[in-house]
Amino acid sequence: MADRIGAISVRLGIGRDNYRIAPGLYALGEPGAASPVLVTCNFKLTVDLLRRELAGRALWLLVVETYGINVWCAAGKKSFSTEEIAGRVRAAGLEKVVTHRRLILPQLAAPGVAAQKLRKLCGFSGVFGPVRADDLPAFLDADMHAGPEMRNVEFKLAERLKVALVEVHGARKFMGWILAACFLLALLGPGGFSFAGIAGAGAGAFGVALAGFLTGVFIVPAFLRRIPVRAFAAKGLIAGALMGLLLAAILGRAWPEKTAALMACAAFASWFAMHYTGSTPFTSLSGVDREMRRYMPVQAVLIVFATMFWLAWAWWGDSVTRGL
Amino acid sequence: MKEFRHLENIVTLEYHPDKCVGCGACTTVCPHGVFNQENGKALLADRDGCMECGACALNCPTRAIVVRSGVGCAQAILYGWLSAIPFLRRLFVPDACCS
Numbered sequence A: 001m002a003d004r005i006g007a008i009s010v011r012l013g014i015g016r017d018n019y020r021i022a023p024g025l026y027a028l029g030e031p032g033a034a035s036p037v038l039v040t041c042n043f044k045l046t047v048d049l050l051r052r053e054l055a056g057r058a059l060w061l062l063v064v065e066t067y068g069i070n071v072w073c074a075a076g077k078k079s080f081s082t083e084e085i086a087g088r089v090r091a092a093g094l095e096k097v098v099t100h101r102r103l104i105l106p107q108l109a110a111p112g113v114a115a116q117k118l119r120k121l122c123g124f125s126g127v128f129g130p131v132r133a134d135d136l137p138a139f140l141d142a143d144m145h146a147g148p149e150m151r152n153v154e155f156k157l158a159e160r161l162k163v164a165l166v167e168v169h170g171a172r173k174f175m176g177w178i179l180a181a182c183f184l185l186a187l188l189g190p191g192g193f194s195f196a197g198i199a200g201a202g203a204g205a206f207g208v209a210l211a212g213f214l215t216g217v218f219i220v221p222a223f224l225r226r227i228p229v230r231a232f233a234a235k236g237l238i239a240g241a242l243m244g245l246l247l248a249a250i251l252g253r254a255w256p257e258k259t260a261a262l263m264a265c266a267a268f269a270s271w272f273a274m275h276y277t278g279s280t281p282f283t284s285l286s287g288v289d290r291e292m293r294r295y296m297p298v299q300a301v302l303i304v305f306a307t308m309f310w311l312a313w314a315w316w317g318d319s320v321t322r323g324l
Numbered sequence B: 001m002k003e004f005r006h007l008e009n010i011v012t013l014e015y016h017p018d019k020c021v022g023c024g025a026c027t028t029v030c031p032h033g034v035f036n037q038e039n040g041k042a043l044l045a046d047r048d049g050c051m052e053c054g055a056c057a058l059n060c061p062t063r064a065i066v067v068r069s070g071v072g073c074a075q076a077i078l079y080g081w082l083s084a085i086p087f088l089r090r091l092f093v094p095d096a097c098c099s
């Protein structure tokens, strides 16, 4: 027995890169022919989490190929699918390893996995486990029963901010372009055509964009329930406008510049709050689609006006403030 | 999820009770408690809580549930639109999220 376990297990960490582990059958503890079989994705952090939560237990872990993507997203993209599981069951020769015919599936894989079709495809039937890995021990002890509290997703503050970091990573290129755009615009006048002036004006403009970004990515998620509108883009507009007011008071020299800062900050916060929908576990395709159609024009208008105010004030300066 | 709500009355979830055999799969797989079971049939308890993940429809043995499933992710939707434009098609893939 020990030899067989050694042969098929402990390949953890030999994946193609840090986030991916090789698909196949792994042993946790020293499982036997009656031990439960848990199916999961090949995102390394998920497998690590399972090993931690299930430490001290003996079971089989069937890792399927999801290209290093977590269970939920992989199910949405259909790489975590009924066929993929069936294929891995056959490839591992699971029917010779265990005597029972039951697989425990992650509940969040359900958008990609039809449990009722599994038996026909590979001889094993699927049971959906709990949403969270830390409920797995209780689920196993309760003879594979999960109550409603194990079935519903949550979205606590720590989690909201943790996924916000993913957003930061995802936005780094976009923010790079914004940085370049800020200095290009500063070159056109607001910098007063001196090197120090351009550097100052460009940095100031980027500061406004950055404030909007941070507002959309961190402040909106942190106060998700406190901002009394449903649409994320609208939450971003409100929070961004407040942040913009603050910035205008600190940075702006005259009202056109202050107005520009306010509008730009609101637009950026709205844009990024809207993108945060991708990290939440409760927004629907239809809902986000509606939000985008409604608020992207608003964001565009705000940005265009902010740029116009900024440049106009630089070009015509005091005559703008006096004339209007 | 009762705590967080997105827009109301917008999801494409359809439930046809006449086809339901009360197997309970929809209640099991839904991460938002949208379906309850009552008198041997599913009950659409919280339609606006649905996030269109498609788990219930896929796991329903009798196709009593229909939903246009997809991810509610602005970037994925945006790239979907951009990739439909001839020239931009090469720069944007429609399925760009969670990668």
Ligand code: SF4
Binding pocket: B013, B029, B030, B031, B032, B033, B034, B035, B049, B050, B051, B052, B053, B054, B055, B056, B057, B067
């Ligand atoms: S589509 Fe997903 S969220 Fe909506 S009811 Fe079905 S399982 Fe629940």
Ligand code: SF4
Binding pocket: B019, B020, B021, B022, B023, B024, B025, B026, B027, B041, B042, B056, B059, B060, B061, B062, B063, B064, B065
């Ligand atoms: S999965 Fe389908 S058949 Fe089963 S309870 Fe739900 S609606 Fe009814």
